[in-house]
Amino acid sequence: MNRRILAAMRYTRRNPALAVGIGLLLAILLFWGIGSIFVPFSRTSALSVPASRAPSWEFPLGTDRQGRDLLAVMIAGTSLTLRIGLIAGFIGIFIGTILGFVSAYYRGAVDTIIRGSVDVLLTVPSLLVMILVAVALKGGLTVEGMALVVSILAWVWPTRTIRAQVLTMRESGYIRVAQLSGMSSPEIIVKEMMPNLLPYLAASLVNAVAAAILASIGLEALGLGPMESPTLGMTIYWVLHYSALLHGMWWWWAPPIIIIVILFVGLFLLSTGLDELANPRVRRSV
C-alpha cells in the first residue's frame, strides 16, 4: 500500500501544480465544511445581525450595511457559487462531450452543423444570451436558476476543444486498428477513446467549472444575479452598490475577492496539473 503512496508522492513532487491546486480547493472545502457547522445559515439574511459592524470577536468578519454576518455570507457564498459552477460545468461538459464526439467521429453534415453553430455562438456576446435567459426565467432568480442561465453557453467551448482532441485521437494508430478489427463505432468510443480521454475530460471539466463561476460572478456583479441569496458575486454587487471601498469597509470587499482568487487559482492549477497528467510530454515543473 505504501508503494502507491510513495509513487503518488514522487508524482506530486514532479507535478506541483496538481498538488497545490488540490490543496487550495481542499482548504476552501474545509473552510466551508467546518464553517457551516459553527455559523448558522440564518445569519446570511438581511436584518439578522446589527448592521455595519467592523470585525470583532462576535463577528470575526464584521457585518454589512443590510445586517448580514459576513462570515456566514462567505461560508454560504462559497458553497453556493461552487454549486453554480459545478452544475453549469457538468452540464457544459456533458453536452460538450456528446457534441464533440458526435461531430468529430461521424464528420459529414452533422460535423459542419455543430462546428458552424459553435463558431456563430462564439461570436455572439455571452452577456446578451444570459440576460435574455435571466429575463425569461420568470420569478426571482434562484441559485439553480443562475446555474441554468450560465450553462446555456457553458457547452460551446468544451464542444470545440473536445472535438479537436477527438479528431487527433481518431487519426492515431490504435483507433485505426480498432476500426479494422470490426468494433462498432459506439464500442470504439466507449472502450478505446473514452479511457484515454478521461484525464483530458477532467481538465476541461475543471476549466468549464472555472468559466461558469467567472460568468456567474460577472452577471451577479452587474446586478443580474439572485438578489436574495448570499453568493460571492452578489456580495461583490453589494460592495459596488454601497461603494464599500469609499467607506473603508475593507472587511466587506477583501474576503470575497480573496476567496474568489483562491478558488480560481486552485481550479487553474488543478486544470494545468490534469493537463500534465493527460499529456506527459508537457510535464515540466511549474
Added chain:
Amino acid sequence: MNTQLLKLQELQVFYHTDEGAVKAVDGVTLSLAKGERLGLVGESGCGKSTIAMTIMGLIKSPGRIEGGKILLGEVDLTKLSEGEMRRLRLNQVGLIPQGAMNSLNPVSRVKDQIIDGMRAHNQQISKRELRSRVYEVLESVGLRRGVARMYAHELSGGMKQRVCVAIAISLHPQVVIADEPTSALDVVVQREVMETIGQLQQQLGASVILAGHDMGLMAQFVDRLAVMYAGKLVEIGPVKELFAKPLHPYTQLLLASLPGLAQRGVFRGIPGLTPSLVHVPPGCLFYPRCPQAMEICSQEVPALREGDGRQVACHLYDSEVMI
C-alpha cells in the same frame, strides 16, 4: 603512430534521474586518427549516441559529464565554455543526425538553413559568395541547385539526409560524427547516402565516427570497429580482423546473430536483457548473459588489454599474452 586527432580518456557521462544516476558512459577510452573511419556498435542504450552527443557538447540536463577528457588535438572539449564549444561545432566537428525525417526546420528553406550555419561562424561572407557556397555544397552531396529553394516537407527521406550531410560538411570540419544516419532509410537509399559520405570523407580527409548497430553496414564502411556494451568498451580492432576472429564473447554473439544467406530457420539472438545502469552489479556487466562466464567475471571489472592493434576487456585473456 600517426597523430591521434581525437582522444577520449576515461570518459564518464551520467544521467541524474529521480531513481538515481544512470551511468550511460562509464570510463570509455578510445582514439581516432586523422582520416580514419571508426565504427561504434552495440545494442540500443549501450551509450554510443551519448558519446556522439558528448563530443558535440550537446548533453542536456539531467545528463552531465562526470569525468574523463575529450582531446581534439590538445584542446580538452569537456573544459570548454559554451561559447568556445559553440565556435567549434560545424567548424571543427560536424554532426549528421539520426532522425533525418525532421532534423530540418520545417518553416524555413534549405538554403537559409545552410547559410545560417555558415554565417554563425563567419560574419563577413558576402551574399553572392554565400549563394555559390550553397550550390557547391548541395552539388557535392548529389543534389541539384533547385533544392535550395525548397522546404523540408517537399523533400524525400534520402534527400533530407543528404541535406543534413551537406550542412555537416559545409565548413569542412576535421571530425564528422554520424549517429545512425541511415537507420530510417530503405536499403537502396542507405547505400547511396553512405557512398556519398565515403566520397566526401576522402575529399576532405576528415575522420568519421559512425555510430550504429548494423554490422553489415559497418563491415563495408569503417576501418576500425569499437564494440560497446552497457556503457563500457568491450573490444576495439581493425574491422577485418575483428570479423575474422572476434575476441570478446559479446562480439562473437553479435556476429553470430548476423543472418547469413545460407542458414535457414530460427535466428539466433542473445538471450537475457541489458543490465540496469543505475544499480551497476560488480564485475563484468556481460556476466549474466556471457556463455563463457567464469567466477572472477562476477567479482572484478575486466581491464582493457592492449595487443598488436587489438584491445579487449575480458577475463578470458587475463593470463595469456595477446597473440
Added chain:
Amino acid sequence: MKKGILWVLLSWLIVAAFVLASCGEAVPGEQEEEEEEEEEEEGLKEVSRDRTLILIWSGTEGRYVDHELWNPFSIGSNHQNGPGIFYEPLYYYSAFADEEIPWLAESYEYNSDNTELTYHLRPDVTWSDGVPFTAEDVAYTLNTLVDLGPAVRWGVDVEQFVDEAVVVNPLTVKIKFNVPAPKFHHFISYKYDIGVYMVPKHIFEGQDWTVFGHFDIAEGWPVTTSPWRLALSTPEQKVIDRVESPDEWWASKTGFADLPKVERIIYLPWVGETQTAEAVIKNEADASLDLRPHTISMCMEDNPNLISHTFHEPPYGYVDWWPISLIVNCEHDHFDNKDVRWALSYFMDRDELIDVAYGGAGTASLLPWPSYPSLDPFTEAISDLLEDYPTNEYNPGKGEKLLTDAGYTKDSEGFWVDAAGSRIRLEMLGWAIFEDIGPIISAQFRNHGIDASYASPPDASDRMDRGDFDGCLRGHGGSVAGDPYFTFRMYQSATLAVPGGHMINYYRWHNDEFDRLVDEMAITSMAEPATLKELTHDVMEIWLEELPDIQVVEWYHRIPMNTTYWTNWPTEDNMYVNGAFWHLTFGMILNELEPAQ
C-alpha cells in the same frame, strides 16, 4: 530570413482593425462630422474656477449620448441633462415657498366656467437671436403639441385638454379647452419635472419635432430667452456660458431681474457614487445627483464646506414629491383582500427599515402625497380618519389578528396560509434604486410569516406596466400643490372628466364611488379649497379603509452642495425652491447663487 513575414502580417491585421473602426466614423460625412471640427477652432473662453458651477449628473456610464439633442420635446431628449434652462416658462411654481412666480407672462385668468385661459405676456422679451418673444410663440407651441399628440413629450397631456390656442395680440394669447380644465395653468407652469416648454416659432416652424436637434453652436442654437448660451457639447461634458453683459438678456436689460453671478455651468456625466464622492470632497464638483445617506454624511465630514438641504444633520436632504409605496396587485389572490393589505402594513417596521437602509436619515411616508405646505391643509382635513387607520403603525399583533380573522393560519414552516392551504407568496419587484430597502422589507415580512422575496430583474418596469407582479416598489408622481387630485387620479380605473384615456392603474384596484368622487374633484377649481377638502375627506374614507397601496418611506433628494465657490443654495431655512438642479426650476437657483470668493 529577411524581416519575418509574421511581423508584416501582424501590422496588416492592426491596419484592418482600424479600417474597420473608421468605417464606423467616416461613413458619408454626417452633420456631426463638421460639427466637431468647428468646435476645435473656436475654443472655449477662459472662466475662473470660482465663477464656474460644476455639476455631476446622469449620462449613461460616463458619457452623454444625447449631447446633440437640445429639443426637449423629442422622445430621446431629457430636459434634466441641460436643455431645461434654455426654455424659460410662463410661470414658475415653488412647492416649498408655495408661490407662483410670473416669468415670461405677467398675469393669467380663466373664464367663468374654466373653458378658456388667457395669458398676458411680459413686454420687451427677446430671443437670443434678437427676435422678440410674442404670443405667436406660445400659440404655435401649444397648437403643434395638439397636432403631434403622442409623437412628442407632453403631447397627449395638452391634446386631451386644449382645443386651440389663439393669438389675441402680440402680448395676449387665449387657450380654448374641450372640457373645463381649471388645473391646466398649474400643469404647464414649471415645478419639479412637470411643465410645458415654450419654443421659438421662427426656429421650430417647419422642423420635424421628433428628430429636430435644435443644436448648432455656430448658428447660435439652441435659441433661448435665457441668459445662457451653449459653448460646448460632447459625449464627455456639456459647457454652458452666461452672456457677457446685462443688456444681452431681456430681464437684466429691463431691470426685471439681475444677471446671474454664475458665468459657466459644466455638466459632467455620473460614473459612480465612489467617484462622485471623491470629486465633491476634492472640490472638483459643486453639486451632484443624490448620494446615499452614509456617503453624504461621510463626505461632509471630509469636506466641511459641503452642505445638504438640512446642512450637516440627518436626513441630509429634502422630501421629494415622490413618496415610495409597496404596490400590491389587487387582482391577485390574497392581495384582493384589504385585511391582508392592512396586515402587510402592520408587519412593516418603517423605523427599523430607515435605521438600517438609511442609517436613520429618512422618514416614513404617511400618505400617497408628499408633506408639502400647500398640501398640509388636506392632511389636516383627514387627521380624524388617520386615528382609525394608522398607515405607519408597526403592530404585528394587529396584523396577526386581521389574518386569523380572515381565516389564515400558520403552516409548519411558520408561513401564513389561507383555508385552502395556499401560502401568501409576495414576490416584490423594483429598480436598482430600491435595492437599499427591498431586501430589508422582504426580510421583515419573512420574520412575520409572509413568504416574501425582492428582485430587480431587467424587465421590472415592463412587468409593472403589464400587472405581471405580486408586489412592486414604486414612487407616486402625483400632486405637488393645490390639491391631492393628481395623486387620486392615479388610483382611478376609469374617468369621465379626462377625455381619451387614462394613466396605467398600477394598483389594479377598482371602486366606482372613488372614481366618481375624483372626477368631481377634477372639475373643481383650485380657488374653492373648502369643497376640495370635503371631497378629499370622502375620497380618503374609501382609500384608507381599502388601502390599495402600502406607504413605505418619503423619497429624499440628498444633494451635496459645495459652498467653497457658491453660497445661497436652497436649504431648509432658505426655502425659495427645491434644491434639485435637474428640475425645471433650476433657472431660479441659478439666479440666486452668490459667489463665495
Added chain:
Amino acid sequence: MKLDYIAKRFGIFLLVIWLALTVIFFLPRFSTQNPIREKMNQEMLRGGYVQVGMEQMIEEYESKFGLNKPLWEQYGTYLSDMGRLDFGYSIAHYPKTVKSMLSEGLPWSIGLLGMTTLIAFGVGSLLGALLAWRRAPQVLRYLFPPLLVLSAVPFYLLGLVLIFFLAFENSWFPLFGGYSPGTVTDWLSISFWGNVLHHSFLPALSMILAGIGLWALTMRGMMVTVQGEDYMTMAEAKGLKGSTLFFRYALRNSILPQVTSLVLALGHVVGGAVLVEVVFGYPGIGTTLYHAIREFDYFVIQGIILIVIVAIALGTFLLDVAYPLLDPRITYRRA
C-alpha cells in the same frame, strides 16, 4: 487552385455572418420585453411623472420603428439595412443614430483593448518562451507563479483592487473616465493624449496583468514540445548563436497556434470589455452594448454585434488566407 480556396473561405465567411445576424435578430425578440415601454419607464423613473398618454406614445413609436410589422417583414428590411451598413436609429436614444454611437465608443474600445491585447500577447508569449528555454535566466522562474495567480483572477476584480490602492488611497491615477472632465477633446494635442493615457493606465494595467499569464502558459507548453524536436538538436549542432536558435527556430515554430488565438482575441476587441468599462467608467463600446442589452435596444445591439461578427469573421478569413505564409506546410490544396 489558390483562387477557389479563397473563394470557398469567403463563402464560409459570408455564411457565418448571415447565421450570426439571424441569431442576433431573433434572440432579443424572443423575450416579451418592449424596448419603447422600457424607454418610457426609464424617463418616468428619472422624472417621477408618469406620462399620461404612455400607451399611445408606445404605439406611435412602434409604427415609426416598424416594430408592429410581422416578424418576417422586419427580418427582410433588417437584412437589407445590414447589407447597406445602415444601422438606423437607436430606440432608447432616438433620434441618435447607431452609427454615431459606434463612432463615439469604438475608437476608445479599440484603442484600449487592441493595445492591451497586443501588449499582453507580446510580453506573455516572450515570457512563456523564455520560461521554457533552458538557457534563459533562472530568475524568470520566480516570476511565473505570481503571473499565474494574476491570470486566474477575474480582471475586473483586479481593477477594483488597483483602483483602491493606486487611485483612491494615494491618488496617483484618476478614479474614472476616459479623460479628465472639463478638457476639450482635441486629438491633435500631446497633452490630451497624455491625459488619455494617464486615464487608461489602470484599466490597461489590470487587463495586461490578467492577460499575460494565459499567453505565457500556452506559449510555454508549445516551447517545451518544440525544444524536444530533432531540428532543434540539429540547429544546435550547427553551432548557431543562442539568439538565432531562440528566435529563428524555437519561437518561429511555436508562435503559430498563438497567432490564431490572437486573431480571435483581436476580433472580440470591437465588442468592448463590459466589466472593465463599468468598473473604470471607461467610455468604450462595451458599456453602450451593456446598456443596449439592458434596454433591449434592438438596433444598437444589432449594429455593435454586426461589427463584432464582421471583425472576427474577417480575422479568421485573413488568417486562413495568410496562414500558409506563416506555415509553409499548409498549402492551399487542403481547403
